[in-house]
Amino acid sequence: MTATQDAPAPQLEIGRDRRRKEDQRLITGRTRWTDNLTLPGMLHLAMVRSPHAHANITSIDVSAANAMTNVVDVFTGKDFGEELGVCINAWPITPDQVTPVHSPMPADRVAFAGEIVAVVVARTAAEARDAAELVDVEYDELPAALDLKESASDTVLAHPDAGTNKSALWVFDSKEAGTGGDVEEAIAKARTDGIVIEREYRQQRLIPAFMEPRSVVVDPTGEQYTMWSATQIPHILRFALAATTGVPESKIRVIAPDVGGGFGGKLQVTPEEWIAWAVGRRIGKPVKYTETRSESLLSAHHGRDQWQKLTLAAEKDGRVTGFKVELLADLGAYVAIVGGGVPVLGAFMFNSIYKFPAYHFACQTVLTNKTWTDAYRGAGRPEATYGVERIMDELAAEVGVDPMEIRVMNWIKHEEFPFTTVAGMQYDSGNYEAATEKAMAMFGYDELRAEQKQRRDSNDPVQLGIGISTFTEMCGLAPSRVLGSLDYGAGGWEHASVRMLATGKVEVITGASAHGQGHETAFSQIVADRLGVAFEDVEVLHGDTQVAHKGLDTYGSRSLVVGGEALVKAADKVIEKARPVAAHLLEASVDDIEFSSGRFSVRGTDQGMAIGEIATAVFAAHNLPDGMEPSLDSDATYDPVNFSFPHGTHLCAMEVDTETGALKMRKYTCVDDIGNIINPLIVSGQVHGGLVQGIAQALWEEAVYDDAGTLVSGSFVDYLLPTAADTISFDIGHTTSPSTTNTLGTKGVGEAGTIASTPAVVNAVVDAVRHLGVTDITMPCTPERVWRAVNKSGGGGAEPTEESAMPHFVEGALNQDAGETGEGGDL
Amino acid sequence: MTRISLTVDGEKVADDVEPRMLLVQYLREKLGKTGTVIGCDTSNCGACTVHLDGQSVKSCNVLAVQADGAEVTTIEGLATNGQLHPVQEAFRECHGLQCGFCTPGMIMQSVDLLKNNPHPSEEEIRLGLEGNLCRCTGYHNIVKAVQYAAAQDSSSVSGASEGVTA
Numbered sequence: 001m002t003a004t005q006d007a008p009a010p011q012l013e014i015g016r017d018r019r020r021k022e023d024q025r026l027i028t029g030r031t032r033w034t035d036n037l038t039l040p041g042m043l044h045l046a047m048v049r050s051p052h053a054h055a056n057i058t059s060i061d062v063s064a065a066n067a068m069t070n071v072v073d074v075f076t077g078k079d080f081g082e083e084l085g086v087c088i089n090a091w092p093i094t095p096d097q098v099t100p101v102h103s104p105m106p107a108d109r110v111a112f113a114g115e116i117v118a119v120v121v122a123r124t125a126a127e128a129r130d131a132a133e134l135v136d137v138e139y140d141e142l143p144a145a146l147d148l149k150e151s152a153s154d155t156v157l158a159h160p161d162a163g164t165n166k167s168a169l170w171v172f173d174s175k176e177a178g179t180g181g182d183v184e185e186a187i188a189k190a191r192t193d194g195i196v197i198e199r200e201y202r203q204q205r206l207i208p209a210f211m212e213p214r215s216v217v218v219d220p221t222g223e224q225y226t227m228w229s230a231t232q233i234p235h236i237l238r239f240a241l242a243a244t245t246g247v248p249e250s251k252i253r254v255i256a257p258d259v260g261g262g263f264g265g266k267l268q269v270t271p272e273e274w275i276a277w278a279v280g281r282r283i284g285k286p287v288k289y290t291e292t293r294s295e296s297l298l299s300a301h302h303g304r305d306q307w308q309k310l311t312l313a314a315e316k317d318g319r320v321t322g323f324k325v326e327l328l329a330d331l332g333a334y335v336a337i338v339g340g341g342v343p344v345l346g347a348f349m350f351n352s353i354y355k356f357p358a359y360h361f362a363c364q365t366v367l368t369n370k371t372w373t374d375a376y377r378g379a380g381r382p383e384a385t386y387g388v389e390r391i392m393d394e395l396a397a398e399v400g401v402d403p404m405e406i407r408v409m410n411w412i413k414h415e416e417f418p419f420t421t422v423a424g425m426q427y428d429s430g431n432y433e434a435a436t437e438k439a440m441a442m443f444g445y446d447e448l449r450a451e452q453k454q455r456r457d458s459n460d461p462v463q464l465g466i467g468i469s470t471f472t473e474m475c476g477l478a479p480s481r482v483l484g485s486l487d488y489g490a491g492g493w494e495h496a497s498v499r500m501l502a503t504g505k506v507e508v509i510t511g512a513s514a515h516g517q518g519h520e521t522a523f524s525q526i527v528a529d530r531l532g533v534a535f536e537d538v539e540v541l542h543g544d545t546q547v548a549h550k551g552l553d554t555y556g557s558r559s560l561v562v563g564g565e566a567l568v569k570a571a572d573k574v575i576e577k578a579r580p581v582a583a584h585l586l587e588a589s590v591d592d593i594e595f596s597s598g599r600f601s602v603r604g605t606d607q608g609m610a611i612g613e614i615a616t617a618v619f620a621a622h623n624l625p626d627g628m629e630p631s632l633d634s635d636a637t638y639d640p641v642n643f644s645f646p647h648g649t650h651l652c653a654m655e656v657d658t659e660t661g662a663l664k665m666r667k668y669t670c671v672d673d674i675g676n677i678i679n680p681l682i683v684s685g686q687v688h689g690g691l692v693q694g695i696a697q698a699l700w701e702e703a704v705y706d707d708a709g710t711l712v713s714g715s716f717v718d719y720l721l722p723t724a725a726d727t728i729s730f731d732i733g734h735t736t737s738p739s740t741t742n743t744l745g746t747k748g749v750g751e752a753g754t755i756a757s758t759p760a761v762v763n764a765v766v767d768a769v770r771h772l773g774v775t776d777i778t779m780p781c782t783p784e785r786v787w788r789a790v791n792k793s794g795g796g797g798a799e800p801t802e803e804s805a806m807p808h809f810v811e812g813a814l815n816q817d818a819g820e821t822g823e824g825g826d827l
Numbered sequence: 828m829t830r831i832s833l834t835v836d837g838e839k840v841a842d843d844v845e846p847r848m849l850l851v852q853y854l855r856e857k858l859g860k861t862g863t864v865i866g867c868d869t870s871n872c873g874a875c876t877v878h879l880d881g882q883s884v885k886s887c888n889v890l891a892v893q894a895d896g897a898e899v900t901t902i903e904g905l906a907t908n909g910q911l912h913p914v915q916e917a918f919r920e921c922h923g924l925q926c927g928f929c930t931p932g933m934i935m936q937s938v939d940l941l942k943n944n945p946h947p948s949e950e951e952i953r954l955g956l957e958g959n960l961c962r963c964t965g966y967h968n969i970v971k972a973v974q975y976a977a978a979q980d981s982s983s984v985s986g987a988s989e990g991v992t993a
Binding site: 019020022023024025026027028029030031033035036038126209210211212213258259260261263292293294515516517518681682684685688689690691692693715716717721723724725727729730753 | 845862868869871874906911915918922929952953957963968
């Protein structure tokens with residue numbers, strides 16, 4: 001801490017690549033995952049799940065399971081009344097949304113394969129699982145609504161009582177909203193004297209696949225019921241438990257201890273949590289449930305799953321005149337907590353960085369008999385970015401110019417900020433030119449285009465493609481008024497407290513709930529700078545509703561831009577409370593007290609006190625200004641005034657073997673403008689990880705169902721998560737246009753990589769083979785699909801993914817056991 | 828029940844276990860070694876990787892009874908005398924972890940990889956870690972961490988694993 005005014009300014013923490021405070025316990029195995037908890041007398045749960053996508057439950061016989069040694073009890077939906085509660089949807093996107101009641105454990109009918117019908121309670125997890133095998137459930141199978149388009153036509157109903165699968169239709173029209181022109185007019189005009197591009201893209205179903213399987217522990221033995229859960233949203237979880245299970249909120253404590261990744265997948269209130277809650281209360285003993293990976297893939301919510309029908313109207317030179325977006329979005333069997341809100345978030349992003357004069361967005365959400373869908377990293381924005389960035393490439397091909405030229409012609413120029421878009425968003429800052437120039441230089445754009453031409457000219461069997469994605473996103477969810485106008489069930493503020501301890505150390509409490517991001521480090525840096533204390537002297541507490549009593553948790557790249565701003569405001573209140581104490585102790589007028597680098601000093605003198613010394617004096621409270629409350633501790637709740645809008649230019653080079661369809665990523669460069677950076681090391685990690693999740697959607701991942709509604713990619717053998725050997729190292733860079741809507745000038749980075757990378761990769765793959773007549777390849781772009789597209793065999797690679805290349809259950813399949821029956825296939 | 832005796836992180840232990848009990852369950856449930864975690868049920872993810880007699884194994888793929896008489900090192904036994912193993916240091920230095928769930932397995936596999944190949948190329952590192960899944964880092968900084976560890980004193984890297992269990 002500086003002692004005099006002459007001392008050199010201390011190094012600012014913001015902008016430093018601090019190593020993470022979190023890491024020590026994580027690299028030594030000293031972690032508190034929910035599944036690590038063991039409480040005295042704790043019992044274990046195992047779930048019995050429906051194998052059928054849609055069926056009436058005709059009977060459940062639990063007697064054999066109940067008779068097992070060390071089995072305590074077995075419950076079905078019939079054993080519980082209203083205390084079981086329901087899983088809620090917090091965002092009915094229209095007033096007349098069809099929202100089937102979502103019981104955590106239905107007693108009468110199951111609506112997807114994997115739904116829980118009974119729960120076994122036993123002394124060990126292994127005994128619970130053994131007994132679960134003995135629960136005898138009789139089903140009467142019903143026809144299942146599986147295909148999204150078919151389900152939208154109501155041929156088979158996912159919930160017969162609802163009378164329709166169509167849950168809600170959400171529409172935005174720029175002419176009606178007064179934010180732009182009439183899109184139909186623009187399209188009509190373009191049909192006569194311009195260009196109309198019509199495409200339909202598939203956003204395949206994905207699985208968040210966080211590495212830590214979900215786990216929940218309920219302890220009903222204290223005055224308060226405590227729930228530990230591997231969740232992103234302890235505060236929302238607490239509220240929802242109170243709202244639906246009849247337990248007063250003040251009697252509920254929720255703790256999210258170390259949480260092993262989420263990516264939106266733990267932004268949910270789950271049947272497993274509700275069942276553990278009900279069983280724990282019923283039995284009066286602590287209970288634990290930890291899912292297997294297969295259960296996780298089967299029943300934790302999935303992401304994406306849309307059909308996108310896009311119509312782009314443009315002048316002959318490529319200047320876009322209108323964009324019409326019609327989405328079908330698969331909700332799965334129930335409307336999840338964000339539910340239809342996920343595709344609706346895309347409504348504000350399909351126009352992206354461009355100055356489209358007219359825009360229309362319509363999203364029809366559809367119920368099916370598949371696993372429910374909800375937020376997955378990016379949530380609505382990757383889908384939108386994919387649609388617009390793919391179709392801008394198609395426009396460029398139609399006009400016959402480099403795809404970057406089309407973007408430059410249509411994007412918002414840096415001198416035009418702040419800019420109100422055709423979707424009604426106000427973009428506060430950005431500089432697409434600067435990010436693009438830097439990215440193209442880092443990438444070696446011109447050299448790679450030259451190599452591409454050379455490979456085309458020489459008819460090289462391995463062709464090179466270059467993909468562009470100039471994206472923006474909205475993050476920092478969210479201004480509460482905006483959420484209110486969209487009928488979201490809560491606000492978007494965040495809370496923070498700063499506690500000044502007697503020894504001069506600082507405790508910071510945040511309502512954001514980290515699950516791997518590094519909040520403890522980044523938030524320490526912010527507070528250290530603001531209060532002028534050492535980075536090491538700041539302790540960040542979070543994730544326990546008894547410590548961080550108020551908050552709206554972590555998702556939507558909101559922790560820094562909303563939660564960080566709350567921290568700043570709380571810290572500033574501490575300084576203002578300390579100022580009169582400093583004046584009093586230094587025997588000076590408050591007006592003469594200056595605060596800088598952690599020190600209060602009397603203007604024009606060398607007299608001063610460190611903020612830690614003031615904290616000690618306030619703790620003693622022996623000599624304070626008359627009437628002053630002896631505390632510097634301060635709270636702040638910050639409601640953002642706007643979203644923030646990170647942007648960037650991503651460039652990808654893909655090599656495509658036209659003889660085999662094999663793909664190889666040659667290079668990936670991105671330059672992201674995320675405003676001011678608190679910790680560049682953490683930012684780089686967020687970008688890298690985000691990129692791979694987006695790339696994985698382009699190339700590998702898909703949740704695949706068979707025609708009976710069984711998830712066949714239900715394990716890590718079948719669901720293709722990329723490995724180190726599948727991926728490459730990335731070139732990342734930044735430009736900086738500070739956000740003008742928060743004092744730190746930050747924007748948010750958690751989802752940027754995922755949002756931007758998917759279209760960059762697919763654009764590169766298509767670009768490599770466009771001269772062979774290929775205009776699209778359905779995701780994931782498997783070698784088979786690429787080969788079929790190149791060889792024009794079977795519809796250009798647009799067929800659905802094979803259920804399994806090697807059927808598991810078909811008679812005569814290679815994996816059938818020949819031992820007992822002798823009927824196995826010959827090898 | 829079957830009686831097993833083994834050495835885990837330098838301590839001698841003995842227990843009666845069910846023959847079907849996996850080594851990872853034994854470590855977590857009987858010994859409280861919860862630093863080693865379970866990420867899947869198909870031995871794909873590698874989060875449970877430990878060293879069995881000096882070699883990396885997925886402890887979900889080994890029965891506890893198979894470890895009878897063996898020396899097991901987990902992430903909790905990798906540091907010696909309060910000194911982090913160079914690979915642990917490297918993961919922190921290079922931000923090779925985020926949520927940290929895959930990290931114990933990733934570090935144990937990296938130690939094994941460097942023991943067998945003290946100066947691997949990027950490709951060798953990527954192939955050597957193929958059996959360990961990470962959802963947060965995109966592997967970029969994990970690869971950097973292994974390169975960083977390899978660039979440190981290679982004798983301490985390759986020697987430390989044996990040092991712990993001896």
